[in-house]
Amino acid sequence: MDTAYCTADGTPYYIANFAQLSESEIASKRRQLICVECRWPAYFKRAATSGQGACFGARPHAPTCSLGAPPSKKGPGSNEVQDILRNPMNHIRIDINYGAHDKVNGDPSDVDKANTRGGRFTGDGPRGPSPMNRRLRPLLKALIESEQFRNSNIIVELPRYTSLPANQLFVNFDAVDEGLANEFRGYWGLIFDTGMSADGSFWLNTGKYDDLSILITPEKYDDFKRKFNFQLDRELEGMHLLVLGKLRKAWSGKLIIDVDDVDRCALCDD
Structure with missing residues (x-):
């Protein structure tokens, strides 16, 4: 606007x-x-x-x-988002390899019975549905575009870390409070502005007040910048960010999400 x-x-x-x-x-x-x-x-x-x-x-x-999106553009969202919502397995496995392979859906023989609703293929009948593999950026777009996805019970799994319904795993920055300290979640929302500390720490600030920020340490800054291919730090202002990680409370009372792995982040300039 x-x-x-x-x-x-x-x-x-x-x-x-x-x-x-x-x-x-x-x-x-x-x-x-x-x-x-x-x-x-x-x-x-x-x-x-x-x-x-x-x-x-x-x-x-x-x-x-x-001034919002016209009615024709509202609803379930883009084709990527509709594909996620049509997931017959009701189970999404996060792929953080970012294009290491072209496979969209996983091998049904790799499905864990305890964490999915479908059966494994045993050779005695038709293959059962497998979890839908999706990278982080399409999931971030779904969070931005679709209230249906944000409120859904679709199971979202990050192998070796967590498996929760979408409405529990993903937490918007505006809903973050100290009760989530030490909790591993998919924190997401708008980057309002950025800042660089004297020690080279890069901060992504999330709202009206400085009570929640995302921290990229000096050791990870170059990898972060290379991954998302931006020239000026301020280019990230106004973008949406999704980061999978833990929330912590600093001694000052500020809430911080540390980026431990740049592959567990996604940006969307929508």
Whole structure:
């Protein structure tokens, strides 16, 4: 959207004018933006090196807001999302190998009886359905686009780590609290802004207040940047992030999600 309202100074900003503010003004006002129509929280996304212009967005708008997605684009979402929702096995296995092979569905002989609803192929009848293998980015898109998926009981498994219904495994940044400390979950949501500490730690900040951030340590920063192929740190602002990991509470009271493995992260610039 081209216009957003800033509650800090009571001013509606056109995107071109907001993008020309000083860095300090943008930093202080970007977390105070709301949609000019529905008044739900909005965000600012800078121009990208790819040529995409700066813009405002809201995720989501109020259901009746005319600035949200038109009715023809609402519903179950993209083809990728519909494919996930049509999963006959009701079981998704996360593949973090990111294209190491072209296989979409796993071998039915590799299905664990204890963790799935389908039978294994024994040679005495037709093959039973196997879990659907999906990478993290399509799952992040499903979380963004589909309330049905977010609220579903579809079992989502990360081998050797966890197996939970989607509505328990995935936790939006806005719903994170200290009660989830030390819990392994799929934490996801919008990156509002980024920052680099003096020691080289890279921080992805998730909302209006600095009470929850994602930490990429200096040792992992180069791998993270190489994996997601961005040139400027600020290019991530306004993107959605999914990270599989544990939440911890720092001595200061701040909640932090450490990126222990860059392959357990996904970004979506929707």
